[in-house]
Amino acid sequence: MNFKEIKELIDILDQSSLTEINIEDKTNVVNLKKEKETEIITPQISSQQPVQQYAAPSEAPAQAAPASQEGEASAQADDDAQTITAPMVGTFYKSPSPEENPYVQVGDKVSNDTTVCILEAMKLFNEIQAEISGEITEILVEDGQMVEYGQPLFKVK
Structure with a gap:
């Protein structure tokens, strides 16, 4: 043959x-x-988060009421704030290089197209835009910290 x-x-x-x-x-x-073609099966992940149940305390101390009112006031203040979240998993960097100034600091005004940070994923550096307008009130992550998809990075009012 x-x-x-x-x-x-x-x-x-x-x-x-x-x-x-x-x-x-x-x-x-x-x-x-002929090799048999292997079928790749991906598991289906439920989008629902598990619900945690807590037992209610039988008696709340009298001092707990003012603290909860303060918590509600700060929660209302946070309701006014918007968050810029991580669009991907990666390492957070606040400046283009260690020698340069951060993209944004607390008190800076941002618009939709303002670059606020860099996320590094697999040796690719992705500039992240604010996509909202306002003033940076809080930076929620540290430089060099790993962040997850959807993790809040900045608070903006």
């Missing part, structure tokens, strides 16, 4: 639903096997 005939057999095997061809003659033995 010559090379051209073997090549024709390979082409026939590729185009057919056969997985194996075995041919024997007086001088040659040819065994051709």
Whole structure:
């Protein structure tokens, strides 16, 4: 059997639903096997977060009421603030290089297209835009810190 005939057999095997061809003659033995295609199955992840249940305390101390009112006041102040979240997983950098000034600091005004930081993922440095307008009131992550998708980075009022 010559090379051209073997090549024709390979082409026939590729185009057919056969997985194996075995041919024997007086001088040659040819065994051709086609690898089975493996099907990649990805697990389905539920988008619902697990609900944690806590037992309510039977009696709350009298001093707890003022603290909860203060918490509500700060929560209302936070409701006015918008957050800039990480659009991807990566390492957070507040400036283009260690020698340069940060893109933004607390008190800086930002607009939709203002670059606020860099996220490094797999040696690619991605500039992140604010995508909202306002004033930076808080930087929520440290320089060089790993961040996750959706993690809040900045608070903006």
